Amino acid sequence: MLQSKLSNFVRKEFPKDEEAYNAQILIRAGFIDKLMAGVYSYLPLGLKVIKKIEKIVRQRMDEVGAQELLMPVLHPKENWQKTGRWENLDVLFKVKAQEDKEYALGPTHEEIIVPLAQKTIFSYKDLPFGLYQIQTKLRNEPRAKSGILRGREFIMKDLYSFHTNEASLDEYYQMVEKAYAKIFSDFGIGDITVKTYSSGGSFSKYSHEFQTILENGEDTIYVCQKCKVAVNKEIIEEQKSCPVCRSTNLEEKKASETANIFKLMTKYSDPFQLSFKDSNGENKNVIMGCYGMGISRIMGILAEIFHDDKGLIWPKSVAPFGVHLIALHSKDEKSNQDVLKLAQKVYNELNQMGVETLYDDRVDKSPGEKFAESDLIGIPIRLVVSQKTHGKIEFKLRNSQNTDIIDFSDLTKYVKSE
RNA sequence: CGGGCUGUCGUAUACCGGUAGUACGCAUGCUUUGGGAGCAUGUUGACUGGGUUCAAUUCCCAGCAGCCCGACCA
Numbered sequence: 218m219l220q221s222k223l224s225n226f227v228r229k230e231f232p233k234d235e236e237a238y239n240a241q242i243l244i245r246a247g248f249i250d251k252l253m254a255g256v257y258s259y260l261p262l263g264l265k266v267i268k269k270i271e272k273i274v275r276q277r278m279d280e281v282g283a284q285e286l287l288m289p290v291l292h293p294k295e296n297w298q299k300t301g302r303w304e305n306l307d308v309l310f311k312v313k314a315q316e317d318k319e320y321a322l323g324p325t326h327e328e329i330i331v332p333l334a335q336k337t338i339f340s341y342k343d344l345p346f347g348l349y350q351i352q353t354k355l356r357n358e359p360r361a362k363s364g365i366l367r368g369r370e371f372i373m374k375d376l377y378s379f380h381t382n383e384a385s386l387d388e389y390y391q392m393v394e395k396a397y398a399k400i401f402s403d404f405g406i407g408d409i410t411v412k413t414y415s416s417g418g419s420f421s422k423y424s425h426e427f428q429t430i431l432e433n434g435e436d437t438i439y440v441c442q443k444c445k446v447a448v449n450k451e452i453i454e455e456q457k458s459c460p461v462c463r464s465t466n467l468e469e470k471k472a473s474e475t476a477n478i479f480k481l482m483t484k485y486s487d488p489f490q491l492s493f494k495d496s497n498g499e500n501k502n503v504i505m506g507c508y509g510m511g512i513s514r515i516m517g518i519l520a521e522i523f524h525d526d527k528g529l530i531w532p533k534s535v536a537p538f539g540v541h542l543i544a545l546h547s548k549d550e551k552s553n554q555d556v557l558k559l560a561q562k563v564y565n566e567l568n569q570m571g572v573e574t575l576y577d578d579r580v581d582k583s584p585g586e587k588f589a590e591s592d593l594i595g596i597p598i599r600l601v602v603s604q605k606t607h608g609k610i611e612f613k614l615r616n617s618q619n620t621d622i623i624d625f626s627d628l629t630k631y632v633k634s635e
Numbered sequence: 636c637g638g639g640c641u642g643u644c645g646u647a648u649a650c651c652g653g654u655a656g657u658a659c660g661c662a663u664g665c666u667u668u669g670g671g672a673g674c675a676u677g678u679u680g681a682c683u684g685g686g687u688u689c690a691a692u693u694c695c696c697a698g699c700a701g702c703c704c705g706a707c708c709a
Contacts, residue, residue, distance in 0.1 A: 233641095237702095358707085367708085484709095
């Protein structure tokens with residue numbers, strides 16, 4: 218992509234109406250824009266990151282055999298009344314339409330997927346299976362805060378699984394847990410994201426959260442130094458030791474919840490009478506699990522973790538581009554032509570290799586500004602072509618100070634090895 | 636939902652009970668090109684509504700908005 222054609226939302230200053238670092242840097246670097254408290258637009262660069270995150274999540278969900286679907290945002294009131302959450306869920310957005318008709322805006326989708334699932338579940342032979350979606354959720358948070366970490370509108374992946382019995386649910390649950398671990402290591406936060414025991418609700422002792430250790434995190438957790446498992450502060454009074462190894466050597470940490478998995482059992486299949494015929498021909502209610510993951514929130518968490526004082530440092534897996542190619546113009550017409558010719562050649566080569574490249578071809582920007590913006594945006598590999606590279610290419614990683622001068626013929630080798 | 640702080644060009648800020656200034660941006664021109672370039676010219680602003688006052692962007696009140704703390708957070 219030519220940077221001269223990219224809508225430029227980069228700012229020289231941090232916004233004054235944000236305190237959370239993730240919002241400050243993502244706004245300044247042109248990834249998001251705030252519409253109002255807790256509601257943000259994803260700008261071209263930010264949307265690229267979101268799509269990369271989604272791609273990884275989809276791939277891992279497909280690996281566990283879950284199928285993607287997309288449910289509506291606009292929900293009938295009756296479904297929410299059926300589970301009692303029309304009255305009891307205080308974050309539920311309710312909208313009035315003409316003739317006093319009322320709707321809910323989806324904060325989560327149990328009320329929709331359960332009646333939907335009934336249309337495909339008849340026999341125990343139809344189970345188990347999982348359905349998921351990646352969708353914008355709406356929650357009327359009493360207090361939006363921390364930039365995109367707690368918004369009123371956000372993107373979430375929600376998976377629901379359906380089973381004949383709890384053993385089947387357990388098996389699926391563990392499978393998803395493993396998939397989540399892979400996802401977090403894909404994002405580069407595998408080693409700081411811990412499975413956390415949290416309060417369980419009516420049918421199980423615990424639910425499980427995946428908490429990413431983060432100084433600005435909103436949650437407090439107690440991490441077992443041996444097992445890399447944690448206990449949420451919510452339940453620390455009743456669970457003072459590691460649930461796995463019983464160690465009481467727990468370290469207090471601030472963390473941010475990236476994902477959450479939960480055994481619903483029959484909590485939602487009961488009100489909707491979601492049932493199947495077992496092998497004896499008896500009707501039984503379906504056992505369910507749900508598995509959430511905050512897609513847009515993860516972008517914020519990654520921004521909180523991967524940066525320095527100059528800007529963002531995206532992990533390769535979610536970076537908006539693989540390479541930032543910068544051409545520096547010079548006043549000498551001949552060498553200027555040479556520089557542009559080489560830069561174009563590099564750009565073409567990278568495109569052919571299938572490496573997504575942002576090519577800073579802008580003629581009216583000074584070198585300093587190009588470098589500053591490049592650091593701000595945080596693309597993993599920076600290539601510079603200028604009069605000073607003398608027909609060669611400067612290669613620099615965003616997370617390193619070192620620069621190498623390389624020949625065009627070594628381009629593939631260098632870019633691929635990173 | 637309780638408490639606190641804050642609302643000034645597009646952005647970041649300054650001053651002020653009486654003419655609102657600066658930087659960046661943007662526009663035009665010339666120069667410049669390895670770490671957010673220089674000069675010249677031009678361009679844009681006091682959240683809304685009341686009150687006090689001869690006079691309010693400034694002081695007071697209310698509303699609205701943003702941020703922070705708390706409560707809340709399948």
